[in-house]
Amino acid sequence: MGKGADTRERILEIAEASVLAKGFGATSIDEIIAEAGITKSGFFYHFRDKNELARDMLRRYVAEDNRILDEIFARAADLSDDPLQAFLIGLKLFAETLADLPNGHPGCIIASVCYQERLFDREVVEINRQAVEGLNDRFRRYLEAVASVYAPREPVDLDALAEMVTCIIDGGIIMAKVMKDPQRLPNQLLAFRSFVKLLFSEPATAALHVPARAAIAAE
Amino acid sequence: MGKGADTRERILEIAEASVLAKGFGATSIDEIIAEAGITKSGFFYHFRDKNELARDMLRRYVAEDNRILDEIFARAADLSDDPLQAFLIGLKLFAETLADLPNGHPGCIIASVCYQERLFDREVVEINRQAVEGLNDRFRRYLEAVASVYAPREPVDLDALAEMVTCIIDGGIIMAKVMKDPQRLPNQLLAFRSFVKLLFSEPATAALHVPARAAIAAE
DNA sequence: CAATTACTTGACCGACGGTGCGGTTTTGCT
DNA sequence: AGCAAAACCGCACCGTCGGTCAAGTAATTG
Numbered sequence: 420m421g422k423g424a425d426t427r428e429r430i431l432e433i434a435e436a437s438v439l440a441k442g443f444g445a446t447s448i449d450e451i452i453a454e455a456g457i458t459k460s461g462f463f464y465h466f467r468d469k470n471e472l473a474r475d476m477l478r479r480y481v482a483e484d485n486r487i488l489d490e491i492f493a494r495a496a497d498l499s500d501d502p503l504q505a506f507l508i509g510l511k512l513f514a515e516t517l518a519d520l521p522n523g524h525p526g527c528i529i530a531s532v533c534y535q536e537r538l539f540d541r542e543v544v545e546i547n548r549q550a551v552e553g554l555n556d557r558f559r560r561y562l563e564a565v566a567s568v569y570a571p572r573e574p575v576d577l578d579a580l581a582e583m584v585t586c587i588i589d590g591g592i593i594m595a596k597v598m599k600d601p602q603r604l605p606n607q608l609l610a611f612r613s614f615v616k617l618l619f620s621e622p623a624t625a626a627l628h629v630p631a632r633a634a635i636a637a638e
Numbered sequence: 639m640g641k642g643a644d645t646r647e648r649i650l651e652i653a654e655a656s657v658l659a660k661g662f663g664a665t666s667i668d669e670i671i672a673e674a675g676i677t678k679s680g681f682f683y684h685f686r687d688k689n690e691l692a693r694d695m696l697r698r699y700v701a702e703d704n705r706i707l708d709e710i711f712a713r714a715a716d717l718s719d720d721p722l723q724a725f726l727i728g729l730k731l732f733a734e735t736l737a738d739l740p741n742g743h744p745g746c747i748i749a750s751v752c753y754q755e756r757l758f759d760r761e762v763v764e765i766n767r768q769a770v771e772g773l774n775d776r777f778r779r780y781l782e783a784v785a786s787v788y789a790p791r792e793p794v795d796l797d798a799l800a801e802m803v804t805c806i807i808d809g810g811i812i813m814a815k816v817m818k819d820p821q822r823l824p825n826q827l828l829a830f831r832s833f834v835k836l837l838f839s840e841p842a843t844a845a846l847h848v849p850a851r852a853a854i855a856a857e
Numbered sequence: 858c859a860a861t862t863a864c865t866t867g868a869c870c871g872a873c874g875g876t877g878c879g880g881t882t883t884t885g886c887t
Numbered sequence: 888a889g890c891a892a893a894a895c896c897g898c899a900c901c902g903t904c905g906g907t908c909a910a911g912t913a914a915t916t917g
Contacts, residue, residue, distance in 0.1 A: 439753070440755060440756045441663060441754050441755070441756040441757050442661045442662070442663045442664070442753060442754040442757065443661070443663075443664075444660060444661050444662075444663035444664025445661075445662075445663030445664070445754065445756075445757050526753065529812075529816065530749070530753060530812050531753045533812050533815050533816050534658070534661055534745065534749060534750050534753055534812075535660050535661035535664060536659060536660070536815070537659045537660040537664075538660050538661065538664050547816055548816055548817060548818070551813065551816045551817060552817070572836060573832050573835065573836045574832075575829060575832050576825065576829065579822075579825045579826060579828070579829040580829060582813055582822060582825075582826065583806070583809075583826060583829055583830075585809065585813060586805070586806055586809025586810050586812070586813050586826050587802070587805055587806070587809055588809070589808065589809040589812045589813075590802075590804065590805025590806055590807070590808040590809030590810075591805050591809075593748075593749050593752050593753075593805070593808045593809075594770065594801055594804060594805050594808075596752050596755070597748065597752050597766055597767055597770045598767060598770060598771070599767070603798075603801060606795065606798045606801075607798060607801065607802060607805050609798070610794060610795065610798040610799060610802055611802075613792050613793075613794050614833045614836075614837075616792065617791060617792045617833075617836055617837060618833075618836060
């Protein structure tokens with residue numbers, strides 16, 4: 420990585436932190452360049468305008484987010500061949516990862532962009548849409564694998580359930596930030612995990628009959 | 639309501655719409671006064687500064703939000719004496735109310751403030767915290783009433799479950815906005831409702847034994 | 858060595874957020 | 888009708904912000 424790409428990366432990182440703390444509209448270029456130790460001309464050498472900064476920042480965030488999720492759920496899949504167990508393990512690993520963040524989750528750029536839509540051009544809004552769609556597709560894939568083996572105990576829309584993961588995370592981030600208690604985010608994820616467990620597996624109270632086994636046999 | 643209070647209310651309404659669309663930092667006073675048909679001086683007659691606008695806007699939003707929830711869950715309590723049924727009915731009524739909003743839910747000021755914390759003074763941040771705490775308390779009360787009659791089928795933290803309602807709503811709002819599909823918010827609420835139903839009531843598959851009745855007898 | 862990359866210096870612009878103050882209209886009250 | 892308070896208007900002013908431009912330089916790289 421050359422010197423240029425290095426500075427660019429630094430700008431994006433500073434911008435991201437600032438956007439998460441005050442929003443895009445209140446994030447000034449002057450402030451970014453002061454922290455990055457460059458001049459305004461230096462900034463505009465790397466980015467045509469603020470919207471290009473937003474685009475790259477968002478793309479960077481989404482890519483990193485997906486990288487982390489890939490890693491976590493790949494490891495989970497390694498730990499169990501059963502899709503339900505793998506998904507439950509993945510959710511737990513994810514919750515642990517979030518719980519281990521020293522200052523809590525810094526915030527979700529996607530949510531930040533969402534709440535300032537009018538500030539961005541169509542491309543940024545579209546990137547945001549695709550990012551969320553990608554997350555929904557991911558969790559839907561996991562859940563379809565689960566549903567192909569276990570029958571849900573209650574009729575539930577798989578799409579809505581897949582979307583619920585992202586909703587819980589975005590909502591949990593807000594909950595954690597507002598209540599100034601980082602733990603609430605992983606807690607929400609674990610609560611969702613209980614839901615999935617309850618929906619697809621045997622009840623905890625006692626050993627009960629059929630439904631799960633029947634589906635397994637069909638494999 | 640006098641003319642002054644009227645103008646004030648109009649300002650707050652315009653500001654709220656603008657904040658939800660672009661965030662507080664990017665909401666200009668010039669824009670507000672243009673839409674309200676007053677001058678800048680007129681604005682500053684009503685509000686000392688932008689932070690006072692934020693305070694009043696947030697308070698107004700929270701009060702209205704609570705009013706609506708009071709109404710919905712009071713009606714739900716009227717429709718059933720059973721706390722579980724009442725809560726489930728309330729969630730459904732709430733989902734229907736959200737589904738009936740012509741242009742979808744405009745956004746949550748609490749979430750908006752959360753994602754621009756550094757822009758506000760401590761008082762605004764504190765109002766926000768109390769608002770969320772109030773919501774958590776509300777849903778915790780409902781759930782405690784449920785849990786006093788029905789034993790949960792899976793060990794679950796009631797606090798986390800109560801917080802989940804707000805998380806689902808805030809997350810659902812983001813999901814609906816980003817995906818440009820208002821229906822996703824009420825869908826999330828209904829998915830959560832399935833969770834509660836599954837957690838506390840008899841399984842759908844067959845009539846099963848004891849746990850609920852035992853708790854009822856203790857009443 | 859030459860060209861490209863990655864910046865700096867510095868001047869500048871129009872628009873906007875925000876403040877302050879003095880003046881004017883409107884309203885309610887007696 | 889008269890008067891005070893409430894509800895604004897006009898306007899000047901400042902700092903900041905996004906963004907532009909021209910010219911120059913120091914370090915990489917082929």
